Amino acid sequence: MLRPLLKLRGLSLIAFSALAFVQAAAYAELSIEITGAGASRIPVAIADFGGEPGSARAVTSVIRGDLERSGLFKLIDPSGLPMTEETSPAYGDWRSRGADALAAGSISPTGGRQEARFRLYDVNKQTALAGAAFVTSTPMLRAAGHRIADEIYEKLTGERGVFSTRIAYVVRKSAQRYELHIADADGQNAQTALISKEPIISPAWSPDGGRLAYVSFENKKPVIYVHSLASGQRTVVANFKGSNSAPAWSPDGSKLAVVLSKDGGSQIFTVNANxxxxxxxxxxxxxxTEPFFAPDGQSIYFTSDRGGSPQIYRSSLYGGDTQRITFEGSYNVSPRISPDGKSMAFISRRDGGFRLAVMDLASRQTQVLTESHKDESPSFAPNGRMILIATELGGRGVLSAVSVDGRIKQRLSIPAGDVREPAWGPFAK
Structure with missing residues (x-):
């Protein structure tokens, strides 16, 4: 057992609902390349976990990979200083290597399952900061690694980690093969939720993470579906005359904002989730078009050309005037509001390219975060720190993740696929 000096979260069963996917897509996992890092990174050592070597290596590599990709941590070499969560740290040795924080743990079998345990230490203060144990199955050990990385991230940064979250995206394999994929936030453990000969666009996660809304052209016209990830069942939620597009969930998951042309022009409607x-x-x-709910559910941000050029507006759902939000430049589209409601990510045409920008909604100050030319489909991480986008590199679609200050950048790509339409899922429940 972990010693009582730690605030140990009681043993928690990592329960992840079985995803009813069409087929595994391990052959098409995203690879992540770090192209920028934070200005000041926290030096942290992750000791090799003890226990069965294969399982221990799997968990250790996930934790290290998560922290390194975040751009906020500098990993310290732990070689030559083996330890587990039961070992008293040699603080002087770790401090001499430059580590400010240290994590150690082990994997052990328990009742036919696996128990992943860890402790986190402050090297300079020579105190324990956190500790936890997770019971899971062998196939879910990567998930345990993500959970431990989330614990470390939150304790050292004060923000909730997103390593246990998932992303959705569309891969175009050929002119007649489109696949909707779900993957871990690190691009691994990819699964295929839908295969179609026709385009799939605009995936949007429900707030509980159990459903995806998206637009499919499988019936030769755009129709909006809601897809249960646990059962694989799909429900048509908008198949009116004309176009049905751009679904966005209300914060409570009871409604969707959609774009319909059933009455003539493309206008925004709300529909119940069924x-x-x-x-x-x-x-x-x-x-x-392109509606997106404010976090309080009281208003919707959207794109409109009502003023002559595409700009972003906000409209209350319960009366009041519609307000124009963007004024700088002649083309601003795809509004996405941060989870705390303080910022808006959007795509702005600047210097001939379509680039990711972020606006502080209180001051209306805007910062362009990328230098690419064909950015689209921004999506905030659930902690609001990173923004996922689709962009183009070498003539094919790739995904990029950029921190809200523009300093941390990642590129996610599949060697044999055109990747588009990303959506970052909510925190794991």
Whole structure:
């Protein structure tokens, strides 16, 4: 048992609902390349975990990989100083290597399952900071590694980690093969939720992480579906005359904002999550599209050309005037609001390219975060620190993740696929 000086979270069973996917897509996992890091990184050592060597290596490598990719940590070489969570740290040795924090742990069998245990230490203060144990199955050991990395991240940064979250994206394999993939936040453990001969666009996670809404052209027109990841069952929620597109979930998961052209032009409506109760939100001679709920569920941000060029607006769902949000530049689209409601990510045309920008909604100050030319589909991480986008490199689509200050950058790609339409899922429940 872990000694009582630690605040030990009681043994928690890592329960991840079985995903009813069409097929495994391990052959098409995303590879992540770090292209930028934070200005000041925390030096941390992750000692080799004890226990069965294969399982221990798997968990240790996941923890190290997560922390390194975040761009906020500098990993210290732990070789020659073996330890587990039961070992008293040689603080002087770790301090001489430059480590400010140290984590150690072990993997051990228990009742036909696996128990992953760890402790985190402050090397300079020579005190324990945290510790926990997770019971899981051998196939889910990577998930245990992500959970431990989340614990370390949160304790050392004060922010909740997102390593246990998932991402959705679309891979175009050929002119007649499109695949909707779900993967861990590190691009691994990829699974295929849907295969189609026709395009799949605009995946959007439900707030509980159990469903995806998306647009499929499988019936030769855009139709909005809601797809249960646990059962694989799909429900048509918008198949009106004309186009049905751009689904976005309300914060409580009870409704979707959608774009329908059933009455003529493209306008924003809300529908219940089962497709009933369509209610019109916008009425204008121009196009209104790409809706996104504010975190309080009281208003919707969207793109419209009502002023002559594509700009971003906000409209209350319960009366009040529609407000224009963007004024700088002649093309601003795809609004996505940060989880805390303080920032807005969007795509802005600058210097002939379409680039990711972020606006502080209080001051209206805007910062362009990328130098690419074809950015699209921004999606905030659930802790608000990173933004996932699709962009183009060498003529094919890749994904990039950029921190909200622009300093930390990652590139995610598949060697044999055109990757588009990313969506970052919510925190694991």
């Amino acid at each position: 497709g009933s109760g369509a209610q019109r939100v916008t009425t204008t001679a121009g196009i209104s």
